[in-house]
Amino acid sequence: MLSFIARRIASGVVMVVAISVIAYLLLYAGGGNIARQLLGQDASAEAVAQKSHELGLDQPLIVQFGAWVSGAVRGDFGASWFTSQPVTDAILSRLAVTLSLVFGATILIAIISVVLGVVAATRGGGTVDTVVQVLSLVGTAIPNFLIALGLVLVFAINLSWFSPTGFVQLTDSAMGWIGSITLPVIALSLGGIAAVTQQIRGSMLDSLRQDYVRTLRSRGISPRSVIFKHVLRNAGGPALAVLGVHFVGLLGGVVIIEQVFAIPGIGQVAVTATSQGDIPLVMGLVLATAVIVVLLNLVVDLIQGWLNPKVRLS
Numbered sequence: 461m462l463s464f465i466a467r468r469i470a471s472g473v474v475m476v477v478a479i480s481v482i483a484y485l486l487l488y489a490g491g492g493n494i495a496r497q498l499l500g501q502d503a504s505a506e507a508v509a510q511k512s513h514e515l516g517l518d519q520p521l522i523v524q525f526g527a528w529v530s531g532a533v534r535g536d537f538g539a540s541w542f543t544s545q546p547v548t549d550a551i552l553s554r555l556a557v558t559l560s561l562v563f564g565a566t567i568l569i570a571i572i573s574v575v576l577g578v579v580a581a582t583r584g585g586g587t588v589d590t591v592v593q594v595l596s597l598v599g600t601a602i603p604n605f606l607i608a609l610g611l612v613l614v615f616a617i618n619l620s621w622f623s624p625t626g627f628v629q630l631t632d633s634a635m636g637w638i639g640s641i642t643l644p645v646i647a648l649s650l651g652g653i654a655a656v657t658q659q660i661r662g663s664m665l666d667s668l669r670q671d672y673v674r675t676l677r678s679r680g681i682s683p684r685s686v687i688f689k690h691v692l693r694n695a696g697g698p699a700l701a702v703l704g705v706h707f708v709g710l711l712g713g714v715v716i717i718e719q720v721f722a723i724p725g726i727g728q729v730a731v732t733a734t735s736q737g738d739i740p741l742v743m744g745l746v747l748a749t750a751v752i753v754v755l756l757n758l759v760v761d762l763i764q765g766w767l768n769p770k771v772r773l774s
Contacts, residue, residue, distance in 0.1 A: 464761075464765055465758075465762070468757070468758050468761050468762075469758065472754035472755075472757065472758060473754075475750065475753075475754060476747070476750045476751060476754055479746060479747075479750045480529075480532075480743070480746065480747060480750070481525070483742070483743060483746040484524075484525050484528065484739075484743060485521075487737065487739050487742055487743070488521055488524070488739075493508070494512075494515070494517060494541065494736075494737045494739075495508045495509075495511035495512040495515065495517060496508050497736060497737065498511060498541060498542065499511055515541060528739075528740070528743060532743075532747065535548075537740060537743070537744045537747075538740040538744075539740065540733070540738055540740060540741045541736075541738050541739070541740060541741075542733075542736055542738050542741075547740050547741050547743075547744035548744070550729060550741060550744070551726065551729075551741075551744050551745060551748055554724055554725050554726045554728075554729055555725075555726055555748060557627055557718075557723060557724055557725040557726075558711075558714055558718070558725035558726045558727065559752075560630075560637075560641055561641055561644050561645060561648060561710075561714050561717065561718075561723070561725065562648070562707065562710045562711055562714055564641055564645040565645045565648035565649045565652065565710055566652075566703065566706070566707050566710065568645055568646070568649045568653075569649050569652040569653050569656055569703060569706060570656070570703060572649075572653050572657070573652075573653055573656035573657040573659075573660055573699070573703075574660060574692075574699075576591065576592055576653070576657040576660075576661075577656070577657045577658075577659070577660025577661045577664060577695075577699070578660070578664065578687065578692065580592055580657070580661045581660070581661045581664035581665050581668065582664075582668075582687060592654060592657050592658060592661070597654075598650055598651075598654075600651060600654070604647050604648060604650070604651065604713055604716065604717060605647075605716045605717065605719075605720055607646075607647045607650060608643065608644065608647035608716075608717055608720045608721065609720060611643045611646060611647055612624045612643065612720070612721070615643060616643065622639050622640075622642060622643050623639065623640060624721070625721050625722035625723075626640060626721070626722060626723070627640045627641075627721075627722075627723045627724060627725075628640045640721075640723075643721065644714075644717050644718075644720075644721050644723065647717055647720075648710055648713060648714060648717055651706075652703070652706040652709075652710070655702060655706065656699055656702050656703050656706065659698055659699045659702045660695055660696075660699045663694070663695030663696075663697075663698050663699060664687075664691055664692065664695040666695075667690075667691045667694045667695050668691055672690070673686060673690070673691060676690060696763075697764045700760055700763055700764055701760065701764070703760075704756060704757065704760040707756055708753055708756070711749060711752070711753070714727060715727030715730060715731065726745060726748075729741065729745065730742070730745050733745065
């Protein structure tokens, strides 16, 4: 098991390094004259040159990237070129907001998908299959920002059950926090619920056809034990992989949802920093996202290794 974990951690480190290199190259290629953007179009050429020198933009690319890596290894990601706010502070102050939406959507997807998938696989056809198909159609065909607008119109404006915009910190009010994330989480979840439910349903149907299930039933084991202790465990691996993919997708999709609900997450920071070419802030966001994805993949691999020991040999 330790060698399995070590291999996964090593591959995660390689992925983080590769993502950092690619992101820096892309930012460098499309950054434009950042010193000019900072000083304005009326700044003199001498002032622009001086600013470029202060930021190290007149250094070769490899030197600039080396300086960033040197600081990142020490935990110093620098400060935003445009706001002078430390990158760590700019990210941490908003990352918790974004992760509350993403984790909330992931948990909702997991719970509802397991319930619908198990019912659809064991009872077959009927209302559950219809619900799954409708969710699949809605989640696939309709963008989540349109779903978000519809939720706001119905539940916030017409029914006044929720606030249409804004975010309440959990430390300020637990009920206010739940109310502020409910609609965004639902908007993020619909597409994922359909996909994961179908995966669980298909995997369980395959497992139910296996010989070991007939053997368990012939021994008089209760149907509930067969489903939840054996079939669902075998079907959990593929569904968990799909759920992990959706988690990564949610990290990107949450940017638009944050704009719709005026939620102060990392989405607004990411859009602004990227459009300005704020390399320290963008690289901090890229690294934070990459680390989150690596940790998620490690957790998924560990759970899959627990569900299916054969995975540990891969």
